[in-house]
Amino acid sequence: xxxxxxxxxxxxxxxxxxxxxxxxxxxxxxxxxxxxxxxxxxxxxxxxxxxxxxxxxxxxxxxxxxxxxxxxxxxxxxxxxxxxxxxxxxxxxxxxxxxxxxxxxxxxxxxxxxxxxxxxxxxxxxxxxxxxxxxxxxxxxxxxxxxxxxxxxxxxxxxxxxxxxxxxxxxxxxxxxxxxxxxxxxxxxxxxxxxxxxxxxxxxxxxxxxxxxxxxxxxxxxxxxxxxxxxxxxxxxxxxxxxxxxxxxxxxxxxxxxxxxxxxxxxxxxxxxxxxxxxxxxxxxxxxxxxxxxxxxxxxxxxxxxxxxxxxxxxxxxxxxxxxxxxxxxxxxxxxxxxxxxxxxxxxxxxxxxxxxxxxxxxxxxxxxxxxxxxxxxxxxxxxxxxxxxxxxxxxxxxxxxxxxxxxxxxxxxxxxxxxxxxxxxxxxxxxxxxxxxxxxxxxxxxxxxxxxxxxxxxxxxxxxxxxxxxxxxxxxxxxxxxxxxxxxxxxxxxxxxxxxxxx
Amino acid sequence: xxxxxxxxxxxxxxxxxxxxxxxxxxxxxxxxxxxxxxxxxxxxxxxxxxxxxxxxxxxxxxxxxxxxxxxxxxxxxxxxxxxxxxxxxxxxxxxxxxxxxxxxxxxxxxxxxxxxxxxxxxxxxxxxxxxxxxxxxxxxxxxxxxxxxxxxxxxxxxxxxxxxxxxxxxxxxxxxxxxxxxxxxxxxxxxxxxxxxxxxxxxxxxxxxxxxxxxxxxxxxxxxxxxxxxxxxxxxxxxxxxxxxxxxxxxxxxxxxxxxxxxxxxxxxxxxxxxxxxxxxxxxxxxxxxxxxxxxxxxxxxxxxxxxxxxxxxxxxxxxxxxxxxx
Numbered sequence: 001x002x003x004x005x006x007x008x009x010x011x012x013x014x015x016x017x018x019x020x021x022x023x024x025x026x027x028x029x030x031x032x033x034x035x036x037x038x039x040x041x042x043x044x045x046x047x048x049x050x051x052x053x054x055x056x057x058x059x060x061x062x063x064x065x066x067x068x069x070x071x072x073x074x075x076x077x078x079x080x081x082x083x084x085x086x087x088x089x090x091x092x093x094x095x096x097x098x099x100x101x102x103x104x105x106x107x108x109x110x111x112x113x114x115x116x117x118x119x120x121x122x123x124x125x126x127x128x129x130x131x132x133x134x135x136x137x138x139x140x141x142x143x144x145x146x147x148x149x150x151x152x153x154x155x156x157x158x159x160x161x162x163x164x165x166x167x168x169x170x171x172x173x174x175x176x177x178x179x180x181x182x183x184x185x186x187x188x189x190x191x192x193x194x195x196x197x198x199x200x201x202x203x204x205x206x207x208x209x210x211x212x213x214x215x216x217x218x219x220x221x222x223x224x225x226x227x228x229x230x231x232x233x234x235x236x237x238x239x240x241x242x243x244x245x246x247x248x249x250x251x252x253x254x255x256x257x258x259x260x261x262x263x264x265x266x267x268x269x270x271x272x273x274x275x276x277x278x279x280x281x282x283x284x285x286x287x288x289x290x291x292x293x294x295x296x297x298x299x300x301x302x303x304x305x306x307x308x309x310x311x312x313x314x315x316x317x318x319x320x321x322x323x324x325x326x327x328x329x330x331x332x333x334x335x336x337x338x339x340x341x342x343x344x345x346x347x348x349x350x351x352x353x354x355x356x357x358x359x360x361x362x363x364x365x366x367x368x369x370x371x372x373x374x375x376x377x378x379x380x381x382x383x384x385x386x387x388x389x390x391x392x393x394x395x396x397x398x399x400x401x402x403x404x405x406x407x408x409x410x411x412x413x414x415x416x417x418x419x420x421x422x423x424x425x426x427x428x429x430x431x432x433x434x435x436x437x438x439x440x441x442x443x444x445x446x447x448x449x450x451x452x453x454x455x456x457x458x459x460x461x462x463x464x465x466x467x468x469x470x471x472x473x474x475x476x477x478x479x480x481x482x483x484x485x486x487x488x489x490x491x492x493x494x495x496x497x498x499x500x501x502x503x504x
Numbered sequence: 505x506x507x508x509x510x511x512x513x514x515x516x517x518x519x520x521x522x523x524x525x526x527x528x529x530x531x532x533x534x535x536x537x538x539x540x541x542x543x544x545x546x547x548x549x550x551x552x553x554x555x556x557x558x559x560x561x562x563x564x565x566x567x568x569x570x571x572x573x574x575x576x577x578x579x580x581x582x583x584x585x586x587x588x589x590x591x592x593x594x595x596x597x598x599x600x601x602x603x604x605x606x607x608x609x610x611x612x613x614x615x616x617x618x619x620x621x622x623x624x625x626x627x628x629x630x631x632x633x634x635x636x637x638x639x640x641x642x643x644x645x646x647x648x649x650x651x652x653x654x655x656x657x658x659x660x661x662x663x664x665x666x667x668x669x670x671x672x673x674x675x676x677x678x679x680x681x682x683x684x685x686x687x688x689x690x691x692x693x694x695x696x697x698x699x700x701x702x703x704x705x706x707x708x709x710x711x712x713x714x715x716x717x718x719x720x721x722x723x724x725x726x727x728x729x730x731x732x733x734x735x736x737x738x739x740x741x742x743x744x745x746x747x748x749x750x751x752x753x754x755x756x757x758x759x760x761x762x763x764x765x766x767x768x769x770x771x772x773x774x775x776x777x778x779x780x781x782x783x784x785x786x787x788x789x790x791x792x793x794x795x796x797x798x799x800x801x802x803x804x805x806x807x808x809x810x811x812x813x814x815x816x817x818x819x820x821x822x823x824x825x826x827x828x829x830x831x
Contacts, residue, residue: 312715331715331718344716349710356776366718367702374698418717
């Protein structure tokens with residue numbers, strides 16, 4: 001990677017991913033994705049949530065195995081890559097949630113798995129700290145290698161990961177949405193370092209939602225949508241409009257069901273809801289027959305608002321009124337008794353009992369309906385669940401089927417069936433189409449419209465997909481840093497929302 | 505009904521009342537009995553069979569409690585020590601000349617209290633079940649030895665009524681077998697037909713989803729240790745009444761037996777799967793196996809090796825069938 005050869009290297013292809021295919025149960029995550037990264041190039045990868053970016057990068061890192069396709073590094077085809085393989089070949093993927101050993105020092109994290117050894121296999125601590133300080137200095141990072149990782153800021157941790165990648169002779173570094181966790185000044189530092197390493201011939205794949213960064217930093221930008229590669233061009237051949245057009249790829253009017261909003265009485269009223277350091281002074285009113293959206297950047301406190309209302313997290317201040325009467329909710333049980341339902345963001349860890357039957361999952365939060373003299377009437381339960389499964393058109397062999405074997409869309413329908421079984425009239429739904437196949441999303445949207453228009457529910461939904469917020473909601477609350485910064489009417493544009501969601 | 509069809513054997517959710525593994529286990533048990541009968545004619549002797557049933561009953565009662573705990577993804581290592589404490593307590597109370605009924609109630613109370621201590625530590629204190637009950641196991645054994653001053657305590661002659669519990673027969677079956685059948689029947693009913701039973705499975709399947717579904721996770725967790733403690737003390741009563749001594753070492757090692765029985769019966773150590781029907785069959789399998797080995801003269805040392813291997817094989821089988829289901 002010496003100076004004189006740089007210009008030649010810059011034109012040569014470093015990485016080629018060819019016709020990559022990957023499916024998960026019920027979801028085609030990637031279909032025939034091919035793209036190239038050259039030496040010394042910063043390659044932007046953009047797309048909406050669920051477009052397949054993370055899956056593609058996990059395949060590149062060896063964490064996932066592709067169902068089909070090829071990965072070539074410097075022209076050499078790599079068969080069945082494993083994570084340690086790919087690291088050895090100079091590919092380093094730095095994820096959003098950093099995989100670091102929190103209690104160990106910076107130096108130990110830097111040289112994990114390859115500690116310098118002395119006699120009898122003893123760790124040579126002096127050399128370790130010396131090498132670590134050296135690695136940091138070479139990159140111009142001012143981080144003390146003795147500090148435990150847990151004492152560093154998120155930005156500093158990112159830098160440690162980059163230093164670790166470089167010290168392992170990484171040729172290609174993947175950064176997964178670093179800006180989501182970094183402040184402006186820290187981002188500036190990161191950009192400087194990327195530019196410097198790029199000049200030394202290191203390549204980057206830079207994943208971000210923020211198009212401004214793509215235009216500032218990258219030479220090439222590639223768009224993924226619904227698991228397919230839509231377009232890959234030099235950055236100078238893209239405009240903001242064409243880039244957004246490729247990412248969204250459909251006109252909103254066709255994709256979302258028509259709404260016929262007719263808000264009725266107030267069902268939920270929130271005032272001054274505060275959880276220190278997380279959300280501050282949240283207030284709004286939700287009416288029967290209405291879909292109210294909450295949007296904002298990751299970390300703005302959207303999901304936390306739902307969790308606070310639900311009693312899943314403790315609150316420090318605020319009042320919640322349900323059907324006009326003030327209530328105190330300190331446990332989800334109370335919220336459910338007040339007929340508030342919750343469909344959490346992460347179905348696998350928070351929403352579902354994966355190894356249990358659909359029947360179990362649908363009725364677990366309210367079995368009173370099927371109790372006679374303290375005995376569960378299994379037949380009545382079965383009839384009720386079968387009715388819901390049919391109404392919601394869940395595709396399953398039967399209600400005893402393990403819910404974990406269903407596709408994302410059908411799982412989400414079961415989560416909604418669970419709220420209907422609990423006779424909820426307020427539904428708090430977090431990322432309604434997360435992990436749902438594109439084809440099945442429309443069904444979820446129709447179901448939500450059905451809930452408010454025919455069943456008289458009120459829906460409060462959180463989503464990080466702006467088209468979904470714009471297409472579905474009657475009103476939109478925009479959050480930034482734990483506060484509501486705007487309430488926008490139906491018909492607001494992405495630009496309107498982004499203006500209130502970001503700093504200006 | 506377009507989307508519902510009844511051919512759903514393969515991917516069934518695993519609640520206690522749907523025992524895809526249980527059926528297979530019945531065949532294992534029948535097979536073992538046939539092998540036993542072939543290896544030793546003494547196996548089918550009614551006296552021998554009655555002994556096997558006694559064995560099933562004794563381990564079965566405590567294993568039912570263990571099943572409840574394991575269903576919530578917990579473990580109870582202290583049941584053996586609880587039996588020890590209760591055995592000594594029972595003998596001491598008889599020594600004080602208290603009536604049989606009072607002695608039994610107080611002994612059961614001792615077990616319930618120890619179980620409650622486990623439950624508080626795990627559910628409220630957040631101590632991992634393994635550590636909490638390991639501590640209770642050591643403390644309990646120490647307590648039993650202290651109370652008994654290290655010596656077995658004889659019950660003496662005044663306890664004929666009480667001895668019926670361990671030695672008597674009712675309608676041709678030993679009384680402990682009836683006790684076990686009643687305990688198992690109640691447990692099966694609770695797991696299958698009550699909301700509380702479902703909540704036990706829910707807590708073991710996904711504790712966060714359980715909380716968000718409105719389940720009082722702490723209460724459910726607390727309760728299973730209480731139940732386990734209660735059933736251990738019930739086992740202690742049977743023990744003492746059969747042997748007519750309160751031994752401070754009573755129940756030593758029974759926790760491993762109970763875990764083995766639950767696991768062999770298909771209850772998953774990862775929580776949320778299995779049930780008491782499996783536990784009954786598991787207890788029977790282990791008892792028949794021990795009986796065969798005794799009849800053909802396998803040394804007790806070798807028996808331990810076999811038992812240990814069976815536990816590992818049972819878990820390996822579970823992992824293997826799960827991997828296959830996930831394919």
